[in-house]
């Protein structure tokens with residue numbers, strides 16, 4: 089039943105039962121099942137089409153039925169059509185609510201991402217660059233005023249004032265960042281990393297489907313607990329998964345595979361692996377990709393891996409990349425097992 093063909097077969101069955109029995113079209117109400125099944129395969133228009141076909145079949149059955157009570161048949165026929173219509177309406181409402189909810193979730197994840205270190209660093213870089221450039225140009229102007237015969241002390245003094253103002257601005261920016269960083273210390277809790285992986289994958293479910301990516305997960309069922317900030321960890325996993333999705337989506341052919349696995353490392357660490365079958369990494373660039381602003385993407389910022397590394401290291405772990413065989417990239421990180429759990 090869970091296929092378009094199954095649904096069509098059910099519709100035909102209902103049609104035959106309605107037309108050949110003298111149950112006064114009472115079977116017709118079962119078309120709602122066909123409509124419900126169709127929502128799994130079709131978008132809004134498709135479901136509405138299926139629903140219209142079911143209504144049409146109900147009415148045709150009414151006219152084709154050779155026996156039975158015509159009045160009761162007519163009433164049942166109207167009830168069936170109304171039920172099909174109502175179910176279609178409700179199911180489409182639920183679907184659109186579901187889509188809205190998914191979008192809201194995505195936005196939230198995006199928000200968490202852009203408000204994170206990545207965007208922050210880009211902003212800081214920009215805000216500090218401006219006063220630094222000002223310092224340099226005021227400095228050279230000052231030298232020129234002093235080199236004049238006679239030296240133009242007044243203008244030189246003005247340049248130095250500007251330099252002091254710019255220097256203050258730069259240190260103000262740095263101060264603001266410091267206080268910001270202090271306000272959000274990691275909220276460490278004891279958690280099972282498998283749960284975090286699953287929470288994160290839910291956020292990317294639609295993208296995985298849309299890009300026809302074969303996602304496999306291998307989550308070891310005896311994972312020790314780690315002490316970590318849930319949101320920060322989600323962020324790291326999200327960054328790795330997004331990079332992998334972007335990598336495999338860039339391919340026009342070949343398998344689009346994505347594997348997320350967790351294991352209990354021999355050394356007592358927790359090991360998470362995100363492997364993809366994308367174009368892979370240049371072996372010479374394995375370290376460079378973790379540098380700030382290193383990106384090969386048009387829309388990329390080049391902060392995803394920087395943020396991920398800083399989070400993992402703040403948790404006492406390590407993160408690295410290796411080539412996948414026969415092609416693709418593997419990103420892995422370790423986290424130390426919480427002492428409470430180890431003991």
Ligand SMILES: Nc1ncnc2c1ncn2[C@@H]1O[C@H](COP(=O)(O)OP(=O)(O)OP(=O)(O)O)[C@@H](O)[C@H]1O
Nearest residue numbers: 331332335368377383384388389390391392393417
């Ligand atoms: N799974 C992967 N396969 C191939 N290359 C990758 C993969 N993950 C990362 N890279 C390379 O590393 C670079 C840096 O990744 P990073 O996540 O830091 O930045 P980004 O994805 O380019 O931009 P953003 O800041 O938006 O995440 C990428 O531009 C890409 O060249």
Ligand SMILES: [Mg+2]
Nearest residue numbers: 327331392393
């Ligand atoms: Mg990225």
